[in-house]
Amino acid sequence: MAIRMMQFSAFYFVIGVLMGMGMSMAENYELTPVHVHLNLLGWVSMALGGILYHLFPQAAESRLGKWHFWLHVIGIPLMMVGLAVVILMGDAAEAFGIVIPVGGTLIVNGLGYLLIFGGTQRSLEIRS
Numbered sequence: 001m002a003i004r005m006m007q008f009s010a011f012y013f014v015i016g017v018l019m020g021m022g023m024s025m026a027e028n029y030e031l032t033p034v035h036v037h038l039n040l041l042g043w044v045s046m047a048l049g050g051i052l053y054h055l056f057p058q059a060a061e062s063r064l065g066k067w068h069f070w071l072h073v074i075g076i077p078l079m080m081v082g083l084a085v086v087i088l089m090g091d092a093a094e095a096f097g098i099v100i101p102v103g104g105t106l107i108v109n110g111l112g113y114l115l116i117f118g119g120t121q122r123s124l125e126i127r128s
């Protein structure tokens with residue numbers, strides 16, 4: 001799972017950076033929030049998760065770790081597509097806006113599990 005997260009992270013890095021370059025070249029910064037979160041939730045947070053799960057393999061095996069992985073993986077495309085559609089289509093896509101909080105909530109939940117596991121893991125280590 002750690003490796004899989006790092007692969008996703010590298011994928012989002014490429015997309016996020018290409019998007020940043022595209023925005024600079026087009027001098028159109030409308031989609032900055034998508035660029036920001038592709039980089040910070042896709043590249044940075046996924047890479048951190050991958051490193052943590054590599055350092056603490058027990059975390060990757062835990063149920064919380066698996067929930068985190070899947071919520072993070074599913075949440076990012078939902079949140080990014082939702083953000084992009086709402087920014088580009090404005091009022092016409094208002095109803096679609098629900099996808100953003102749904103995706104965001106999945107990611108926040110997932111990251112929460114990662115943090116909860118971090119605490120559990122620490123207490124395991126202290127005990128041993």
Ligand code: HEM
Pocket residue numbers: 016017018019020021022023024029032035036039040043044
């Ligand atoms: C070659 C790579 C990149 C390019 C060309 C690029 C380009 C841009 C551009 C054009 C903006 C909009 C600036 C504006 O609105 O004035 C921006 C904003 C931003 N980028 Fe990137 N970016 C790159 C990589 C990254 C990476 C790797 C991260 C994070 C790990 C990142 C995080 C951000 C953030 C947080 C903002 C918002 C800044 C703010 O709110 O003032 N960018 N980037």
Ligand code: HEM
Pocket residue numbers: 032033036037040041044045103104105107108
């Ligand atoms: C699921 C988690 C997250 C959600 C739902 C979320 C949501 C948002 C929203 C609604 C905005 C305002 C966008 C706008 O003004 O158009 C925003 C901006 C921003 N967020 Fe997040 N965020 C999340 C995670 C993060 C994380 C983890 C980071 C950094 C590590 C981050 C960094 C930023 C930055 C730098 C901006 C300013 C972007 C700009 O200048 O356009 N966000 N976020």
